[in-house]
Amino acid sequence: xxxxxxxxxxxxxxxxxxxxxxxxxxxxxxxxxxxxxxxxxxxxxxxxxxxxxxxxxxxxxxxxxxxxxxxxxxxxxxxxxxxxxxxxxxxxxxxxxxxxxxxxxxxxxxxxxxxxxxxxxxxxxxxxxxxxxxxxxxxxxxxxxxxxxxxxxxxxxxxxxxxxxxxxxxxxxxxxxxxxxxxxxxxxxxxxxxxxxxxxxxxxxxxxxxxxxxxxxxxxxxxxxxxxxxxxxxxxxxxxxxxxxxxxxxxxxxxxxxxxxxxxxxxxxxxxxxxxxxxxxxxxxxxxxxxxxxxxxxxxxxxxxxxxxxxxxxxxxxxxxxxxxxxxxxxxxxxxxxxxxxxxxxxxxxxxxxxxxxxxxxxxxxxxxxxxxxxxxxxxxxxxxxxxxxxxxxxxxxxxxxxxxxxxxxxxxxxxxxxxxxxxxxxxxxxxxxxxxxxxxxxxxxxxxxxxxxxxxxxxxxxxxxxxxxxxxxxxxxxxxxxxxxxxxxxxxxxxxxxxxxxxxxxxxxxxxxxxxxxx
Amino acid sequence: xxxxxxxxxxxxxxxxxxxxxxxxxxxxxxxxxxxxxxxxxxxxxxxxxxxxxxxxxxxxxxxxxxxxxxxxxxxxxxxxxxxxxxxxxxxxxxxxxxxxxxxxxxxxxxxxxxxxxxxxxxxxxxxxxxxxxxxxxxxxxxxxxxxxxxxxxxxxxxxxxxxxxxxxxxxxxxxxxxxxxxxxxxxxxxxxxxxxxxxxxxxxxxxxxxxxxxxxxxxxxxxxxxxxxxxxxxxxxxxxxxxxxxxxxxxxxxxxxxxxxxxxxxxxxxxxxxxxxxxxxxxxxxxxxxxxxxxxxxxxxxxxxxxxxxxxxxx
Numbered sequence: 001x002x003x004x005x006x007x008x009x010x011x012x013x014x015x016x017x018x019x020x021x022x023x024x025x026x027x028x029x030x031x032x033x034x035x036x037x038x039x040x041x042x043x044x045x046x047x048x049x050x051x052x053x054x055x056x057x058x059x060x061x062x063x064x065x066x067x068x069x070x071x072x073x074x075x076x077x078x079x080x081x082x083x084x085x086x087x088x089x090x091x092x093x094x095x096x097x098x099x100x101x102x103x104x105x106x107x108x109x110x111x112x113x114x115x116x117x118x119x120x121x122x123x124x125x126x127x128x129x130x131x132x133x134x135x136x137x138x139x140x141x142x143x144x145x146x147x148x149x150x151x152x153x154x155x156x157x158x159x160x161x162x163x164x165x166x167x168x169x170x171x172x173x174x175x176x177x178x179x180x181x182x183x184x185x186x187x188x189x190x191x192x193x194x195x196x197x198x199x200x201x202x203x204x205x206x207x208x209x210x211x212x213x214x215x216x217x218x219x220x221x222x223x224x225x226x227x228x229x230x231x232x233x234x235x236x237x238x239x240x241x242x243x244x245x246x247x248x249x250x251x252x253x254x255x256x257x258x259x260x261x262x263x264x265x266x267x268x269x270x271x272x273x274x275x276x277x278x279x280x281x282x283x284x285x286x287x288x289x290x291x292x293x294x295x296x297x298x299x300x301x302x303x304x305x306x307x308x309x310x311x312x313x314x315x316x317x318x319x320x321x322x323x324x325x326x327x328x329x330x331x332x333x334x335x336x337x338x339x340x341x342x343x344x345x346x347x348x349x350x351x352x353x354x355x356x357x358x359x360x361x362x363x364x365x366x367x368x369x370x371x372x373x374x375x376x377x378x379x380x381x382x383x384x385x386x387x388x389x390x391x392x393x394x395x396x397x398x399x400x401x402x403x404x405x406x407x408x409x410x411x412x413x414x415x416x417x418x419x420x421x422x423x424x425x426x427x428x429x430x431x432x433x434x435x436x437x438x439x440x441x442x443x444x445x446x447x448x449x450x451x452x453x454x455x456x457x458x459x460x461x462x463x464x465x466x467x468x469x470x471x472x473x474x475x476x477x478x479x480x481x482x483x484x485x486x487x488x489x490x491x492x493x494x495x496x497x498x499x500x501x502x503x504x505x506x507x508x509x510x511x512x513x514x515x516x517x518x519x520x
Numbered sequence: 521x522x523x524x525x526x527x528x529x530x531x532x533x534x535x536x537x538x539x540x541x542x543x544x545x546x547x548x549x550x551x552x553x554x555x556x557x558x559x560x561x562x563x564x565x566x567x568x569x570x571x572x573x574x575x576x577x578x579x580x581x582x583x584x585x586x587x588x589x590x591x592x593x594x595x596x597x598x599x600x601x602x603x604x605x606x607x608x609x610x611x612x613x614x615x616x617x618x619x620x621x622x623x624x625x626x627x628x629x630x631x632x633x634x635x636x637x638x639x640x641x642x643x644x645x646x647x648x649x650x651x652x653x654x655x656x657x658x659x660x661x662x663x664x665x666x667x668x669x670x671x672x673x674x675x676x677x678x679x680x681x682x683x684x685x686x687x688x689x690x691x692x693x694x695x696x697x698x699x700x701x702x703x704x705x706x707x708x709x710x711x712x713x714x715x716x717x718x719x720x721x722x723x724x725x726x727x728x729x730x731x732x733x734x735x736x737x738x739x740x741x742x743x744x745x746x747x748x749x750x751x752x753x754x755x756x757x758x759x760x761x762x763x764x765x766x767x768x769x770x771x772x773x774x775x776x777x778x779x780x781x782x783x784x785x786x787x788x789x790x791x792x793x794x795x796x797x798x799x800x801x802x803x804x805x806x807x808x809x810x811x812x813x814x815x816x817x818x819x820x821x822x823x824x825x826x827x828x829x830x831x832x833x834x835x
Contacts, residue, residue: 047785047793049604055559132559132572189605205604206615206785206793207688233686234789235781241673241685397798401553433565 034494034511039227039519041248042507043239047206047232052188053174054126054133062171062503063252064230067211068109069174069194070218072100072119072153073165075418075504077497079330081165085114085175085195085218086153095160095453100168102151107216108177109192109199116147121178123155131185135172137433138422140164160453162460163419171503197223197508207232224495224511243268243488246517250489250496252505256314262488267515271487273498276328276416276423278320279312279374281362281478284408286438289358296475298348302382304340305480312373312481320479323468324414324423328482328500331420331451333465335472345385357386363410364391365399371411374481405436412436412477416501420464424448428476439476492516525834529822533815540811541593541804545586548800554578555602555798576602589804599801603794612790612805616772616813618688619779619786623771625702626709627764634714635760638721639753645726653718661715665777669708673781676704688784705782709775716763724756758828765821769814 044060053065072086086100106114123145126133140163144156155164176185177193187193192200195218198211209230213223231248233239236255242248244265254262254270263270281299283290290296305319318326321335349358364375375391382389394403403410417423426433429448430440444467451463471477487498492515499505556572573579577588592599598609634657641653660668677685683703691698728734729752737747776788787806794802826832 049793049797052605057559129565129567130571130575132556132568132575136568137565186605204614204785205606205611206790207783231687231783232785233783235686235783237670238673238686238781238783241677242687245677245681245685247684247687397551397553397558397796401557 034224034513035516036224036511038225038512038516039229040225040250040493040507040510040512041229041231041519042250042252043231043233043242043248045233045236045239045253047234048203048209048230049205050189051192051200051203051209052185053176053194054131054135054172054185054188056172057134059253059503060230060232063505063507064209064211065171065174066196066505067198067228067230067507068192068196068200069176070196071169071173071175072102073169075166075169075499075501077499079166079328079418079501081169084169085119089165091164091455095162095164095455096157098155098157098164099148100153100155102153103218104151106195106218108195109214109216110177111216112177114175114177114195115150116153117150118178118181119153119175120145120147121181122175123173125176125181125185126173133172135170138167138426139170139173140167162452162455163421166418167422169418198228201227223508225507228507240488243490246490249493249512249516250487250507250510252487252498254486254488256316256486259314259316259486259488267491268488269491269493271489271496271498272316272484273500274318274326274328275483275485275500275502276324276326277483277485277502278324278326278414278479279370279481279483280320280324280412280414281374281378281480282407282410282412282436283475283477284438285440285476287408289352289354289360290408292352293474294348294352295354295358296478298345298352298385299378299382299387300338300475300478301341301345301348302385302387303338303378303478303480304381305338307381308374308377308480311377312370313483316484316486318482318484320482321472322475322477322479323471324427324479325420325464325468326482328416329420329423331461331464333461333468335468338472340381342384349386354386357388359388359390360409361390361392363399363403363407364393365396365403365411365413366393367396368413370483371413375411378478405434415503418501420467421448421452424467425452428471437476439474441470441474441476444470490516522834529819533812533819536815537808537811540807541590542586544804544807545582545589545800548798548803549582551798553798555800558797559602585800589801598805601794601799601802603797603799603802608801608805612787612802612809615785615787615790615806616809618784619772619788621691622702622705622709622775622779622784622786623768625706626713626771627767629706630710630713630717630767631760631764633710634717635721635753635757637714638718639725639748641718641722642725642729642756643748645722650722653722657715657718660711661713663712665708665712665775666781668711669704669778669781672704672708686781686783688782701782705778705784708778708782709771713767716767717760720759720763721753721756724759725752728752728756758825761821761824761828765817768817769810772810772813 046058046060048060048064050056050061051064053069056062056065070085072084073081074084076082085102085106087103089098089100091098102116108114125131126135140161141158142155143158146154148154175195180187197214197217199214201210201212203209212227233242236258239251240258240262243251259270262268283296285291300322309317309319321338323335325332362375364371372393379389379391417426425448429445447463447467451460454460485498485502489496492513493510494513495509495511555576556569556578559572589599601608637653641650644650673685676683684701687701689697689701734747734751737751772787776792779786779789787809791806794806826834
């Protein structure tokens with residue numbers, strides 16, 4: 001008897017067997033100062049395809065760029081601007097001219113001096129559309145940059161802009177040598193010529209990036225470790241296992257589903273910080289049916305936001321009340337929580353001319369998966385009030401190409417911006433870079449515009465409070481869930497703190513305490 | 521085999537690769553979004569898109585883009601990655617090297633497990649040992665790769681902590697650590713492949729053991745062990761070559777899940793990343809390498825057949 005059918009080689013071929021198928025130092029050195037030296041291994045979830053700082057775009061790339069390069073300013077944990085290469089700055093009373101003073105004797109990794117001329121050339125390259133830098137729309141209304149002397153740079157703006165020092169902390173606005181900025185940016189695709197705390201040793205995009213201490217760094221106290229190895233682990237569970245078995249020391253990002261396992265693991269410290277990252281429902285306010293404010297308000301009233309935090313963010317988040325600001329932003333205002341009220345939602349829908357309910361197709365890209373989760377949850381919650389929502393998922397590339405900024409009803413996902421102005425004028429003002437809601441509310445534009453040109457903190461706070469209330473009332477977009485950022489490190493790692501913005505890492509402050517392994 | 525036949529086969533391989541490159545090129549043109557969109561992502565303005573397309577040469581007519589690419593390939597230049605700005609060929613060849621290492625070690629381990637299992641099952645046909653071997657090898661082949669891999673990681677890396685969980689170390693950098701890191705992926709892949717060969721060896725051996733020449737050898741009074749190994753197994757192993765050749769193709773690109781979990785930047789992963797970024801030169805190079813591997817492995821299997829069994833002739 002033959003237990004297995006006789007296999008003919010050719011037939012087998014034809015059948016196609018192959019399936020292609022941080023608790024940080026700035027707040028005073030903490031009890032135990034990390035020891036100097038050692039090699040820190042950091043896990044990242046995606047390949048570091050680019051190290052050219054003008055075009056880096058995803059968090060692992062930002063992480064590496066931050067090791068190799070410096071900016072004029074950097075973003076503090078409280079979202080304020082801190083000195084980096086610039087030691088101080090002043091502004092003209094009308095906020096249209098800003099003067100930055102560089103630290104003395106700065107040098108690039110190749111030993112050449114870093115002066116105001118390099119800063120000017122860097123920003124000119126960033127503002128050139130041919131560079132294709134994501135920074136271009138996000139570094140303020142700059143019209144001219146001039147070097148007054150070797151350590152003084154003057155930015156002239158087309159309009160008053162109070163947030164310029166924060167905007168210049170943009171992760172792409174890293175200072176590069178003028179010679180490279182003026183032609184030859186491609187050189188930075190494989191080598192790094194920065195002023196950062198570390199120098200590039202090896203660069204293998206899909207596997208590992210090794211950097212070593214820059215002895216000429218402007219702050220002799222930093223970096224704390226001698227070497228950092230950034231290791232790519234595309235699978236989050238495998239990365240968690242690598243941390244548990246001490247193959248790596250730090251994960252800047254942990255998936256909510258992995259968090260509990262790492263919390264329980266011995267020798268691992270799990271980290272969590274509230275952030276302004278959110279998932280939202282965008283509605284085209286210039287088209288039926290969402291041009292009627294009552295329809296938007298009705299949909300917003302159907303949601304049980306606490307339940308959404310549990311379902312969409314696995315409990316690692318906070319509810320939102322349709323304003324993009326939360327406690328992670330400097331000018332956040334406490335808004336009254338919105339409770340689900342199906343009867344009121346039904347009435348609003350009927351008043352808007354939909355007594356029998358409403359049918360709509362909600363589009364959700366497949367990346368991140370939380371978009372689809374939010375879509376499905378909204379579909380179920382809105383049913384009771386008469387909304388029939390069909391959730392359609394699609395690959396992210398197709399979504400970017402065909403739906404984003406164009407669609408009438410889709411799920412958005414946005415990272416925290418450094419400033420209130422950053423998020424408002426990115427998404428919600430009439431002239432927003434990505435005006436995806438087409439809300440076009442002049443009262444709102446006026447509030448945001450005035451706050452942008454106001455220096456007085458209290459006055460700005462009042463203006464932003466009004467702007468937030470307006471979004472709360474008119475619901476140009478439903479913002480029901482903010483995500484906490486999650487991370488983890490071995491307990492012997494000291495000096496690391498999660499940044500709410502997500503794109504700031506400060507590994508230059510991280511060092512080892514007791515119990516750290518010795519590595520070459 | 522006649523030289524004319526060998527030449528014909530080589531010509532066919534080149535022809536296959538050309539067709540593959542055309543198909544890949546056509547498909548990438550139909551996909552929504554291009555490399556510029558993916559590079560700029562949510563920061564794409566019309567102006568920036570145009571500038572980046574210009575820089576990447578995406579504004580040229582499709583046929584001209586293909587002609588430029590083909591012209592480069594003929595001269596051995598596979599182009600520059602649109603995603604990283606680095607030359608494609610060295611990156612892809614490095615990835616191929618890693619995948620080949622994983623494939624080679626996996627196949628060796630798999631053969632070391634599968635051939636004895638197949639022999640035991642054949643000799644003890646119908647008895648408990650046969651049943652156990654069948655069930656085990658089917659479990660190996662039926663479990664999805666991510667389950668097998670995750671179970672190995674949990675048990676051997678998380679609980680027992682005798683092997684590193686994930687990550688790749690180049691053998692040139694540190695041979696011992698390289699082997700430690702390769703242990704889990706090699707184990708995972710071998711477990712998946714065992715059934716292919718153990719079932720084949722079993723059924724072939726059962727047939728051979730019923731053949732006249734084996735009966736003759738037994739009647740001659742040869743030791744059962746010699747009969748089994750020299751006359752039985754040797755003849756039963758021939759079809760295994762086909763399976764191994766196919767597995768090589770499968771291992772280069774087909775074990776993307778294993779590559780992801782164990783963070784081995786192999787050819788499969790490179791290709792997926794390239795597709796997501798619409799990185800045409802990288803997609804082309806990856807697809808060509810995989811198609812070439814299939815063709816060459818297949819050709820090599822045919823050659824090995826003819827060499828081992830003189831009755832087989834190609835002309």
